Structures are given as C-alpha cells and as structure tokens.
Amino acid sequence: MKVASKVYTFLVFLFLYAPIFVLIIFSFNDSDTMSRSVFSGFSLRWYARLFEDRMIMDALKNTLIIAVVAAAVATVLGTVAAIGLNGIRNKWVRRMMMNVTNLPMVNPEIVTGVSLMLLFVFVAQSLGGLSLGMLSLILAHITFCTPYVVLSVLPKLRQMDPHLYEAAQDLGCDPRRAFFKVVLPEIMPGIVTGMIMAFTLSIDDFIISYFTSGTTQTLPIYIYSMTRKRVSPEINALSTLLFVAVLFLLVIVNLRQARDKRAQERKEGLES
Amino acid sequence: MFFLRSIWLGAIATGICLLVGYPLAYIISRTGARVQSVLVMLVMLPMWMNFLLRTYAWMTLLEDNGIINTALATLGLPKLHMINTSGAVVLGMVYNYIPYMILPLYSALAKMDHSVIEAAQDLGANQRRVFTKVIFPLSMPGVISGITMVFVPAVSTFIISKMLGGGSNLLIGDLIDMQFLGSAYNPNLGSAISLVLMVLILICMGIMNQFDDGETRGGGLMI
C-alpha cells in the first residue's frame, strides 16, 4: 500500500472506531457526577451497577429467548422456502416469488414494524383482550429473519450439482433419504450462515421490536430508554461488554476456520 | 417538509458514504489476502454493535459539553454547537450505514478480474480513463446495491434524528413514530405515511434496478 492509501485507511477506521473507544474508556470512568466528558479515574462501578440492574438482566433474557426461537423457526422455514423456490421451473413465477421474498428486506424497517404492529393489534383485539408481548415479538422476528435464511441457502442450492439428488436416488435412496443424506449436507454451510445471521439480526433489532413489543423489554429497547435519560454511564459498560463479546466470538470463528483450513491442507499433503 | 428533509438528508448521507467508501473499498480490494480479510472484518465489526449504542457514542462526542468541546476548551478554542443540527443527523447516518456501502463495493471490486485493468492500460488508457471507463462501470452492481442499502435505512430512520437532531430535525420516520407510539396518536395517518414511504422507496429501488442485474443485492451482507 502506498502511504496515501495507508493514511486514508487509517482515517476512515479512526472515524469508525473513535466513538466506540470513547464509549469503552468512559465505561471505566470513576465519577460521581456521571459526567460523559470528563475522565476522573479508573473504576468498575458501572459494571457492578449493570449486573445489579434487574431490568437489564430481564431484557437480556428476553432478547436471548426471542433470538433462539426466532432463529430456529426462521432457519427451518427459510430452508424449506429456499428448496421450494429453487424447484420452481417457470421463470416468471420464480422471479415473482423471489421479489416477494426480497421485499421485506428492502422495505424500510419502520414500515415493516408498524404494519406488523397493526396486524398484531388487530388479531389480538379480535381474539379478545390479548396484548402484544413475547409472542408478537417472536412472530415479528421470525418474519424479518426468514428472507435472510432464504437468501443464504438459495445460492448453495444453485451451486449444487442438480444431479447429486438424482445420483443418490440412482444409488438406491428414496427421495426423503436422498435429501437428508446428500442435499442437506451440501447446503449445510448456507443453512448455518443463515441461522447465525438470523440470530444476530434478532439480537440487534430495535426498530421492529420497538413497534411490536407492547410493554415487554428487550435489550435494544431498554438501551433506547436509557439513552432517553441522557446521562447513564451504565450504557458504556454494557456497550463495552457487548463489543468484547462480539470481538471474542469473531476471533474464535476466524481462528477455527484458519485451523480447519490448515488441518485440511496438512491431511492432503500427507496423502499425496 | 418531513419528506423533503428525509430525502435530502438521506441523499447527502448516501453521497458521502459513496465518496468516502469507494476509495477505501478499492484500497482493501487491492491488498494482500491476509490483510484484506482483517480489514473487511474491521469494517464489519462496528455493525455488530447495536446502532443505538453507536449513535449514543456520537451524542457523548458532539454534545455542547461533550468530549470534542471539552477538548477544544482545554486547547483554548471556542466551543462548537454540533448536536441537534442537521449536520449531526447526516454524520449519524454516514457513521451507521457506511459499512453497508463499503462491503458491496468491496465485493464487486474484489471479484473484478485484474487483467481487465491491465488490458485497458495496455490499450493506452491512462489512470483516470482506466477508472472511469473500466473499473467504475464494472463495479456498478456494487455501487447500486451500496446506494440502496444506505439510502433506504437513512431515509426511514427515526432514531438517529431523535438522538442527534434534537426536536428540530425530524424526519418521516419520526412522523410515523409519533402517529403510533408518540404524542400525535393517529394510526390512520401513520399508515398512510408508511405506505407513501414504502411506495417512494420501491420506486427508487425500481429505478436503481434498471442498472442492476438483480443478482448482487444483499451479497454484501453475507459473512
């Protein structure tokens, strides 16, 4: 890289990371005035406060429950939908179905949020006295996660040699067994990617949850209410923990991939 | 008013993202494989942090008594009023959505066959012409999907404007929010505005899609 490129790259990353580092530094701020701009010594008090906060812990629990359920359901739904979409022969029908699938992803989140809210309120009222909460949140999350699973499974199905499924049948598998023995292992990477995406999207979602949660708190919703109070360094502590957790996960995933790759190469090196 | 401001601010933010993101995406796509994957991960990493927190971080930086102004004061410089301006809203949009611009651009540029560039040079094109005649047209799918992935959330946001724009820089999103969960409770009007917003954006995307082969969208989101 030329010097100019290096400087440019550095500046953009400075822009991207400066706010995050500020957050992290101030999460260790030992200040009674709860100032957001003066650093007056190192302390872990905000972390302690964070873990004592029942509301945050409840919100975290809700968030995780919703993410696990929504990701699991969306993965199954999305995979089945992708297989169906892939099987459509008619070009026009397929294109139309793809557009219908993509629409929720290009649609502004706020529109998805309010329309789901209206739907849930309508259904809840016509069922009599139900209110929005965990169930509506989970349903909403399944709704916006499913297209992402479809989108990550579909390319794997397209890449797959269509004859694999036939080859398995040719060698004696009935269609169901052929699917589980051959097709499923082939598209597994896409399914896993889709599931991870669904999980992280669900954990991270604020806008759609905001409209469909009723009085139930998820972590992003709670964070939002904290930012409204303007001054609350607990958020800094929470941000730091989340950031470190994500960083940790990413590093592990990357290390594992690198290790698998090396192991693979070594194995092949030995045999040839 | 709300509509115009939303589209105007969203368009400015999208433009800045493209101008800032393109060189970076190009630089990343031309580095060695190892550095490349690290840089891509660094671009993605902030996206894994909740955008409320990222926006909150800017609040602490931009406030009248915030970190930047404190720093300016210690240097003996006059304070700047930054928070609650439309500039702060655009900054928040750029900050939050620029990875959505860089990643599709990067994947379009990285896919590009380097020999095409060499061929253009071989045929006598200078650096500027190589860029305008070869590199940029070939990266068009990335540009298109980057623009849509930034413009759509930027136009429809209501959090960034609320947190960084104060009460005076409200956008369509805020208007919708107010009709449902805010002071001006009126779901009918809210639904109407939502529908108009949706149609507006679908029209924009439709126009964009004329330049796109339709296969690349969302590719940048893949891990």
Place this chain on the structure above:
Amino acid sequence: MGETPIIELKNIAVSFDGEAVLKDFNLRIRGGEFVTLLGPSGCGKTTTLRIVGGFVHPDQGDVFFNGQKINDVPPHKREVNTIFQKYALFPHLNVYDNVAFGMRVHGKSEKEIKSTVKNMLNMVNLNGFAHRNVNRLSGGQQQRVAIARALANHPKVLLLDEPLGALDLKLRKDMQAELKKIQQQTGITFIFVTHDQEEALSMSDTVVVMDKGEIQQIGSPQDIYNEPKNAFVADFIGESNILDGVMVDDYLAEFAGQRFRCVDKGFAKNEPVDVVIRPEDIDVVAPDESPLSGVVTSVTFKGVHYEIIVDVAGFKWMIQSTDFQEEGSKIGLLLQPDDIHIMKKSEYSGMFGDYTTFSDEMDEDILASQREEAEEEDEI
C-alpha cells in the same frame, strides 16, 4: 430376436413446455450390449437415458425392463445406475464413502462393502485413493470414481450421459478404451450417450443415431458409416459429399451430369435419390482420365491426409487424399461402383453434403455452440 430385450421403450413420447423432445420412440436393447445414442444436442438422447433411469416420466408409451413394465418404478428401485455428465460425486464424502454409498443404502455389511470398494477401485485403477477428498481429484480420476460408484451397486444396466465430455482429448481416448474393457469384463449392458461420432463408432456394438426426437438409424458402427440411411446420418457420421441424383435403373445412377455404375438396386425407375460419396473413397487422377473433373479451390493439411476442395461444375466436392494437389490445378475424380452409396430422399435432402461454405472455423463454432446447448439441455 426371440429373447426378451433387457430394456425396451415402446411408443414413447415426451414434451417439455409444449415442445416435443421424443416422438413415437421405439428401442429394444439386448442384454450385454454396448449401445450408443448418438446425435446433436437437443435430439432427445439424454431424455431417452433419463427415461430409462426413471428421472423423466414419458407422456405416452411404456418402459420395460426384462419384459416388465417399469413406468411407475421410482429411480431408487430400478436395477440401473447412471454416470452423470459432471459425475455428481458427493462432495462431502471421500472416495471410499462415495463408492460405498449405494451399498450402505442397501444395508450391506461393512465387511462386504470394504472388499467390494477395494475391488471396484482396483478395477478403475484408483488403488490407494480411498481416503482422498473427491474435490481434489483430476477430471479423469473423478470419472473413475463415478464409474466405481455406479458399478459397486452391481447394476444390470449402466447409463452413461456424455461421461467423457469434460475430459481432454488424450484422456478421452484412454477412458474410451478403459470403459470398453470394463464393459467386456463385467458383461453389463451399457447405454452410452454422446454427440461425438468418432467415440460412438469406436466403442459401440450398436449405434442409435437420433435427431429431432426420432431415431434416424440403428445399426453396427460399420453399417452406420457405410450404409447411411439418409443425408442426416451421412453428414453427421464422418464427412460426405451428398449429391442430387436419379436412379436410372438397378445398378445405374445419374448425378453430376454423368451416369455411373453402382451396387445399389431396388429403387423405382428414374426415382430421385441422394447420392453419398465419402471423401476418402475418391481417387485423384489426371483430368482426362475421368468424366468428372474440376479445379482445386483449397487444400488443407490434416496430418494423415490433405483435405482438398474441388469445384466440379459449381458443386464443391471434398476429397481426402495423401497426395498434395496445387491450388488452382485441374484434377480428375475417379469413382468405383462401390464408392457410390444411394439413399432414398428424406426431409434432410439438400441440407448437407455441399462444401461450398465449408470452413474449419465454422465447424468449430457449430461444435462450440452445440456444447453450450448441450449444457442448457442438461438443465431440463
């Protein structure tokens, strides 16, 4: 003819999206034969194979296996195995597990599987490859694994869908010989699909030439080459000069403005016919020694022979000769009675066999576009 054919297709008709792919198709295949379905892309040969494999259901007609109707038997219950165009090896399994796949499905014991896999890999010369990743094998090796995998199931019939299409020429020749050897060793009926006429001629016991969803000719490779039934077959198999002619009488044909003695009979008097003359059968003589003479318009060196295009009164002939001729020189063309082959007029008359517009590049172009089409057809 009294024995029951192992595969019989009766009055089969298939169409995709309203386009007829096979029309009233009838074929009997005897056990132990090496049968090749030969034709240009889109002729329905792959569809025929897929009907036997059970992957395409005919709109009309019946499929018989050893005399039993198998129209409604699903692929996994048929005693046939397929070698797919791009091999369709299971990428998540290694060589051993690929070959063992069919036996595991059928619940064979691991001991039996182990010895069979060993035998199969031995047969296809892949000893020591058992634990390799199939994605890292060369095209030829993948091909061998596909053969081993299909044969490990001990099929009665093996279906091969352009199995050598992806290999380079040298490897192709080796694999042709090897496949033929395996077929003779095992005695399994092979149904082989290809668009390469040379491959078809050198490997098969019986060649089925197809075009537009119909069988044009069935016969031994020699029959197909020496006695083509119509202009399509004559042109598709090797090079041919095809002329308009009239059968004046038995053993006497008229074409190119001359009368020639020939060995064909049984046509009506003065019946219009197509006359086929193979380029390698024509002898070049001095212009005054033959009633046919013309000017050499192009000469191409082909290694074994020269390819000479001669303009005889406006019709361009192709001659293959080991002797060089000067471009622009006048030469005579001498034909013996058994060089002349007479065919009935068909829908293909007048479409082939004139070398006026012939060029090598064009042939290559046509081949390339056919290959692309073949891939598209494959998607059906």
